[in-house]
Amino acid sequence: MARRFRKKHLERDVARRRIEHLFEVARRRVREGETEWARRAVDLARRVAMRYQTGLPTHLRDQVCPGCKGPLVPGRTARVRVEGGKKSTTCLECGTVRRRPYRKEQLERRKARETSRSGRTVPVVRRDEDLVVEEGTA
Numbered sequence: 001m002a003r004r005f006r007k008k009h010l011e012r013d014v015a016r017r018r019i020e021h022l023f024e025v026a027r028r029r030v031r032e033g034e035t036e037w038a039r040r041a042v043d044l045a046r047r048v049a050m051r052y053q054t055g056l057p058t059h060l061r062d063q064v065c066p067g068c069k070g071p072l073v074p075g076r077t078a079r080v081r082v083e084g085g086k087k088s089t090t091c092l093e094c095g096t097v098r099r100r101p102y103r104k105e106q107l108e109r110r111k112a113r114e115t116s117r118s119g120r121t122v123p124v125v126r127r128d129e130d131l132v133v134e135e136g137t138a
């Protein structure tokens, strides 16, 4: 019975928070040298994302090795280099290299700095409308 009235948007909200949390755990484990545990946390996070079909947010997807699906933590499990306008991230576990254009990231960062300096508040655009719970529908 309960299944019939699953509140998907709420489940996904919880899933997203769990994913964020699992990545936090993974980063901490890597810092502690517990790579195997970190790997498990990332694996779990990916499974939660699949189960609830939320996908991993971009900033978290960048922290997963496309080769071995392990956590990429710069200075620990990954080497990050910027060269020729490209940012390459090398997984120190399996050697997979991912290259991304760096310019976009630079521009975004500069923009963020400028807005914070001028003291303006930046409006937050909410993309996931499905998180909004309408009153009376629950």
Ligand SMILES: [Zn+2]
Binding pocket: 065, 066, 067, 068, 069, 070, 091, 092, 093, 094, 095, 096
């Ligand atoms: Zn790897």
